[in-house]
Amino acid sequence: MPSIKAPATKQTTTLTVAVKCRPLTEKERKRGRDIVRVKDDKEVTVLDPDLSKDYLDRVQNRTKERKYSFDYAFGPDCTNSDVYKTSISSTIAGVVQGLNATVFAYGSTGSGKTYTMAGTKGDPGLMVLSLHTIFDLIKSDTSSDEFEVTCSYLEVYNEVIYDLLEKSSGHLELREDPEQGIIVAGLRCIKVHSADKILELLNLGNSRRKTESTEANAxxxxxxxVLEIIVKRKQRNKYKNQVVRGKLALVDLAGSERASETNSGGQKLRDGANINRSLLALANCINALGKQQKKGLAYVPYRNSKLTRILKDGLSGNSRTIMIATISPAGNQYHHTVNTLKYADRAKEIKTHIQKNVGTIDTHVADYQRMIDSLQIEVCRLRKELAEKESQLSVKPTEKAVDDELSWLDVLSRETSENVQERINLQKALFELEETNIRNRIELQHLDDAIAKQQVIEKDGTIVQALRERRQVILDNIRDNDEAGASYHKEIEANENHRCQLQDMIEEAISNDGNKTYLRILSQYRLLGMANTELQFQMAMRDQVIHNQREAQRNLWNLIMGLGLDQKQIMELASKQGIIIEDWTTTTPWVPSGMKQSPISGHGRSPPLCSCHGIRQSSSTSSVFQHHQDVGIRSSFEEHWGSSHTVCREEHHSSYYMLSHDHSPPAYLRMRRNSEHWVTGRPVPWFSTPEKPQVVHSKYPETRPLSSSRSGHCISASCLLENFGQQQQDAQTTDRQLLEVPPVGLSSSRSSCKEVTMHHGGETRTLFGTTKPDLSSCHILHNAAPSSRLNLSQLIPPYANAGPNVFSSSSSDFKGRPSNFV
Ligand SMILES: Nc1ncnc2c1ncn2[C@@H]1O[C@H](COP(=O)(O)OP(=O)(O)OP(=O)(O)O)[C@@H](O)[C@H]1O
Known part of the structure; x- marks a missing residue:
């Protein structure tokens, strides 16, 4: 066995990053367009997926197009063999010479990692091609050296390591070996003599690998x-008894995903959370390593996951490493694609130090002498380098001071943006974890109910036992996730402390009369960066709110139609309210089962019921539309119509995250107290959501402000509905009488979460929601300053096909918010 490492010289090299874009699938081709362009085999451009963004681009100069440049870039027409020949084959050849190499595929779920690494019969993947190269090189070697090739194949599933070459492998543990670094204790290493044998083992291992069909990937x-191939070469000629040992690690990562996209639940969801957790750990290591290259030592959190510990050598140690970032060209994958490219871009900075792994079977005095000689040479070289550096430092003190200051400021500026990025990652991970636990707790509740029921009816108790076991699994998962969440909280706190330190450093430097202008700009930049992230978050939230608003509006129309009013009546009422109804044509209204069609619908001229219709108010009036999120209302109309009708729908904001303001508690503290509840509803400080409905201006001074009697949450638009009802009762009602009718208010009490109360004139009806409402409320104001009218179908993705609906807003209602936002 080799015992002593020879003093081989280290060569520093940067990680090679290749991007591979897969072709669109048939389904994707039907659904949308290809948004990725590859130029000159190096440059990747991701186009803005929203074709209807022209208006925003004009007004705010906001485009989501991104451009990156990499060592290699491969378009959808490239095969695995193209990728291999161009970017990998030379590295693989080094393995036979005693060098280490790591190739890993990184990308979101369904982006083509497995296709790239394993491939198909017609287009063999990088694993297959690499193995063929190794054996071809061994075969064609003309020296008398002796080769030995061994292979192991493991998987990390839910933070547990399994041996894929064992039929029923137990859990394996990682160990630190002083000579070999991280090793997996007990992992089977099989000696192989041909590529075909390894491929056989690879197929066997793949058949044991955990795969699932998800919405995103079948x-x-x-x-x-992780497939690891070790090539030992016992040299027989010049360096007799010397052994070189090359290691090739080929890694196919699980795909990062969003639970909402993969439509997964139960175990799949928990897998997803674990996958995301380890990928986040990998991303954090990539971040830290990138940082390390720029400004010296930085803590690299390898220990945060098994995956990063296994990949440690490949990421920073003795390995020539290639990252294949796989991306999908589909428009709906824009965020994943950009995210993958962002990390790939950062990975370009990572440096590794390669060195031949040389050992001797039998080390002689002469060998030791050689080692001492080369070590002495190395010491001399380093001394010389040090002396040069010192003389440079002492030459021009003034110049040096300016340089030092500037480079210090550079570091500060970099650290600031890295701190922001880290915060985003952590909060995102935390939210996903919390969401998983919310689902876990719901399942737990269902299990408890089921156990209670089953205990009554079951005699032998087998089902109850199975349910209890399941319950225990869920409890374990909750505990694990809570623990992981606690550690994220700690990391976020550390991040927050670091942020404060950075701010203090900037402020101190300003007060110490440092490079004031630069520092002020830096400080501004930091604050603006924060504000910008916050605005993006707000906008994303508003997109969602508008979407919900439209649903609420559509449902209001359904209610109106349910009253059996004809077009004329509706028009009259609307004009009395100062509301102009646009586009009566095109769509047949939704008619609840068991109800007669409205007379107007029979003529194909229906009121606007679906989302492609809208209301706008005449220029002198405004109104507040406010709705409760996640309030499933089983209204009194339901009895009448025989169909449950939900006014608003559930919202998920888990994928959104934000940064805290200066001097505020961390954002996560303000958003959620624990994994189950929003503490203060939507985080008010960021949305500036008014606590009470806005004052309603009207051309009629007698009109009462729209408010609800209980909590101040109301759908004031429903006064329209009220008025329709009123008109049915009394056709003689005057304008003024109509307006004096108390508006319908829709309120919900915070204490009784499933209850929604409707105030109708003097009468109050309590309705019950089908789901627990999230009482956080959002407001949208619709004014009709014609110049600020926006066509939503041009602006916001969910409305891309929404038709000619017009919402309008007055920018004055949005002080301190993006003025273009509806
Ligand atoms: N270059 C390509 N040419 C043709 N089809 C491809 C290509 N890359 C990927 N695909 C197809 O895309 C789908 C998803 O690929 P794959 O399973 O490799 O994704 P993945 O990134 O490994 O996903 P996950 O992380 O969920 O395992 C598969 O149906 C695969 O055949």
Missing amino acids: TSSRSHA
């Missing part, structure tokens, strides 16, 4: 797989 890998 055969989604749920684990990270």
